[in-house]
Amino acid sequence: MKKGRVIFLNGVTSAGKTSIVEALQERDDIFFYVVANDLFQEMIGDKYLRQNYWKYLSEVIIMMYHTARLYSDMGKNVLIDGILVEREELKPHYRQLTEILADNPLDIVEVYCPLEVCRQRNIDRGDRYETQSEEQHALMAKNIAYSAKVDTSAHSPAECADSIVKALFSAGN
Secondary structure, three states: OOOOOEEEEEOOOOOOHHHHHHHHHOOOOOOOEEEEHHHHHOOOOHHHHHHHHHHHHHHHHHHHHHHHHHHHHOOOOEEEEEOOEOOOOOOOHHHHHHHHOOOOOEEEEEEEOOHHHHHHHHHHHOOOOOOHHHHHHHHEOOOOOOOEEEEOOOOOHHHHHHHHHHHHHOOOO
């Protein structure tokens, strides 16, 4: 059985990853299952997150990658809505991701947005704190081999989705 593609949308909070996921799921030409940091974080009780946020979040993130691998192994395309941070609890995070998905077609897409735009989006959303994107940016993994990059400050979610599909699913990819 042909394995499904795993597309990891990597970017700080409010960069536009979830909006791109929604735009990709509106398409008629390709279907993706979605696994996301936020969805997997909901599997952990608030009590435990308050006790040791990064310990429990780190565990569930690794489980999320194994879940993506299972879907891919079953021939399903998967979107990961997440962020590759190099916290002590996850180090080496980027390497762990690539090792877990070593036998699966993995593409990492940089979802970029200037931090000042993310800051304003955080304020407008009201469910993030103002400096959350900057704090995540400081923790992001370095030297990631990106397959594509989209700028959500310059393009709509649908335009970003089109760009990702063209870059990753064109003839020969």
